[in-house]
Amino acid sequence: MSWLFGVNKGPKGESPGSMLPLPPTPGGDGGGDRTGGGGDRHAPKDKWSNFDPTGLERAAKAARELEHSRHAKEALSLAQMQEQTLQQEQQLKVKEYEVALEQLRNEQIRSQGEERRKTLNEETRQHQARAQYQDKLARQRYDDQLRQQQLLNEENLRKQEESVQKQEAIRRATVEREMDLRHKNEMLRIEAETRAKAKAERENADVIREQIRLKASEHRQTVLEALKTAGTLFGEGFRAFITDWDKVTATAAGLTLLAVGVYTAKNATAVAGRYIEARLGKPSLIGKRLASKPQDALEGVVLSPKLEERVRDIAIATRNTKKNKSLYRNILMYGPPGTGKTLFAKKLAMHSGMDYAIMTGGDVAPMGREGVTAMHKVFDWANTSRRGLLLFVDEADAFLRKRATEKISEDLRATLNAFLHRTGQHSNKFMLVLASNQPEQFDWAINDRIDEMVNFDLPQLAERERLVRMYFDKYVLKPATEGKQRLKLAQFDYGKKCSEVARLTEGMSGREISQLAVAWQALAYASEDGVLTEAMMDARLKDTIQQHQQKMQWLSPDGPEGGRSQPAPAVQESLA
Numbered sequence: 001m002s003w004l005f006g007v008n009k010g011p012k013g014e015s016p017g018s019m020l021p022l023p024p025t026p027g028g029d030g031g032g033d034r035t036g037g038g039g040d041r042h043a044p045k046d047k048w049s050n051f052d053p054t055g056l057e058r059a060a061k062a063a064r065e066l067e068h069s070r071h072a073k074e075a076l077s078l079a080q081m082q083e084q085t086l087q088q089e090q091q092l093k094v095k096e097y098e099v100a101l102e103q104l105r106n107e108q109i110r111s112q113g114e115e116r117r118k119t120l121n122e123e124t125r126q127h128q129a130r131a132q133y134q135d136k137l138a139r140q141r142y143d144d145q146l147r148q149q150q151l152l153n154e155e156n157l158r159k160q161e162e163s164v165q166k167q168e169a170i171r172r173a174t175v176e177r178e179m180d181l182r183h184k185n186e187m188l189r190i191e192a193e194t195r196a197k198a199k200a201e202r203e204n205a206d207v208i209r210e211q212i213r214l215k216a217s218e219h220r221q222t223v224l225e226a227l228k229t230a231g232t233l234f235g236e237g238f239r240a241f242i243t244d245w246d247k248v249t250a251t252a253a254g255l256t257l258l259a260v261g262v263y264t265a266k267n268a269t270a271v272a273g274r275y276i277e278a279r280l281g282k283p284s285l286i287g288k289r290l291a292s293k294p295q296d297a298l299e300g301v302v303l304s305p306k307l308e309e310r311v312r313d314i315a316i317a318t319r320n321t322k323k324n325k326s327l328y329r330n331i332l333m334y335g336p337p338g339t340g341k342t343l344f345a346k347k348l349a350m351h352s353g354m355d356y357a358i359m360t361g362g363d364v365a366p367m368g369r370e371g372v373t374a375m376h377k378v379f380d381w382a383n384t385s386r387r388g389l390l391l392f393v394d395e396a397d398a399f400l401r402k403r404a405t406e407k408i409s410e411d412l413r414a415t416l417n418a419f420l421h422r423t424g425q426h427s428n429k430f431m432l433v434l435a436s437n438q439p440e441q442f443d444w445a446i447n448d449r450i451d452e453m454v455n456f457d458l459p460q461l462a463e464r465e466r467l468v469r470m471y472f473d474k475y476v477l478k479p480a481t482e483g484k485q486r487l488k489l490a491q492f493d494y495g496k497k498c499s500e501v502a503r504l505t506e507g508m509s510g511r512e513i514s515q516l517a518v519a520w521q522a523l524a525y526a527s528e529d530g531v532l533t534e535a536m537m538d539a540r541l542k543d544t545i546q547q548h549q550q551k552m553q554w555l556s557p558d559g560p561e562g563g564r565s566q567p568a569p570a571v572q573e574s575l576a
Contacts, residue, residue: 143495146477150489153481157488297351301340302459302466302510311344311454318431319352322388328431330423330449334439335456338511341435342394344456349390354431356390357382361398364415371415379422382430389430396434397441420445458509465502467510471517472498476532479521487524490533497534501541508548516544 066072201208297315298308314331321328333341349356359378364371382389400416401408423432434450436442459467472494480489505513519540524532
């Protein structure tokens with residue numbers, strides 16, 4: 001217990017206080033001056049001169065009393081517990097310090113991640129800005145190239161027109177001179193021949209009459225002898241034939257066999273014709289059949305990036321299916337009209353190397369009772385394709401409607417059942433591609449046979465700009481630059497005009513945009529000088545927008561009584 005108070009015992013248990021030198025007391029033993037003098041007051045004191053051992057003695061005494069006390073063990077246990085508590089507190093402080101270090105490390109990691117994210121965002125922003133700037137430069141280069149190409153083409157066209165006019169004038173003068181000389185020579189030749197012929201006829205009139213008389217006499221004698229000889233031969237042959245019964249029997253048998261052969265050949269030809277028609281001929285329901293050529297599936301097709309990725313996957317899968325001679329998958333393409341469904345079906349057949357055939361749903365209903373037979377002929381013919389057939393059914397909802405409705409006739413119901421029977425299993429001979437603007441009218445069994453549905457929606461701003469530029473280049477710019485047609489373009493910013501048209505044609509389909517470009521071409525052809533100006537394009541664009549809004553009004557539930565819709569303020573301001 002002595003360590004509790006910071007006091008150690010000596011070797012024999014005595015208190016260390018007894019071992020410490022005590023300061024000298026006045027008048028005590030050994031309390032004189034260490035120098036032996038009379039107590040020089042000015043002598044230096046040692047380090048124990050001011051030490052008071054009273055407190056130490058009391059502590060030693062208390063330690064001895066506590067050691068002999070009956071509570072010594074409890075005090076020792078209490079001291080150990082205090083020591084353990086101090087150690088636990090120290091460990092707790094160490095753990096808190098470690099937690100603080102870990103939090104500091106996590107904070108550093110989070111700060112680094114935040115800095116990295118900010119850096120990535122800044123890099124992404126810079127990349128986007130760089131891409132936009134490069135796209136802007138590309139558009140400017142494209143527009144500059146168009147303007148330069150147009151100027152060069154106009155100059156070349158002007159020079160060609162001048163050269164052609166000069167050559168045409170020279171050629172016309174040469175042709176007129178040649179025609180004049182030829183006419184004079186021909187008249188002189190005819191006049192000379194006529195005079196010579198008339199003179200010869202006058203001089204040889206007697207000889208000519210004698211020759212005619214001799215020829216007529218010889219011809220009459222020849223005809224009489226031929227008739228006499230033929231009569232003699234026919235009479236002798238008929239007499240010999242009648243008298244010989246073997247010849248008569250053989251002739252009758254030959255005629256009989258000839259009749260049987262003609263009848264058999266006629267029936268065999270009819271059977272063979274029906275077989276060839278069933279196997280090789282085109283069925284009556286097939287409106288068009290094209291031999292496919294290898295081509296990119298999206299060449300000339302403008303779709304959104306997400307839809308392009310999906311249809312390209314379909315095209316690649318179809319092509320690989322044909323190579324591996326596996327089972328084709330049936331596809332449904334639905335969406336508003338004019339969004340590229342028929343065009344993609346044709347490109348899909350060309351890309352995959354398959355034959356392409358079109359069947360229109362509206363041709364099935366008028367066939368009546370013959371619809372079932374015609375439907376079987378279609379699929380029998382499809383199964384004979386060696387390259388694989390892509391059977392495209394346009395406006396499929398016209399005859400693939402729900403059978404539970406009362407609007408469908410019994411003949412059309414039977415034709416639909418025949419179609420369902422022939423398409424119940426996947427085939428490696430033909431692929432079924434359906435196109436519809438109203439897929440909700442399909443019979444449930446038709447929906448069950450569809451493996452993939454693709455929605456062709458109306459083009460957005462980026463797709464409309466691509467469409468406008470493509471059709472403007474196809475129907476206006478290229479005919480104007482080639483110089484083969486009577487069409488010219490006025491000077492204005494073509495790229496800016498295409499972007500403006502794409503912005504104003506919101507809600508229009510690709511077919512409507514192509515019709516707008518064809519209308520621009522027709523305006524140039526209808527003008528006196530054949531020049532298409534920006535004002536003419538704006539006027540036709542305004543008319544097209546009004547027509548589109550009228551069509552949308554017809555499709556609205558309110559109908560035409562809902563009031564004539566007007567263009568948006570931005571459209572009116574741009575077209576003003």
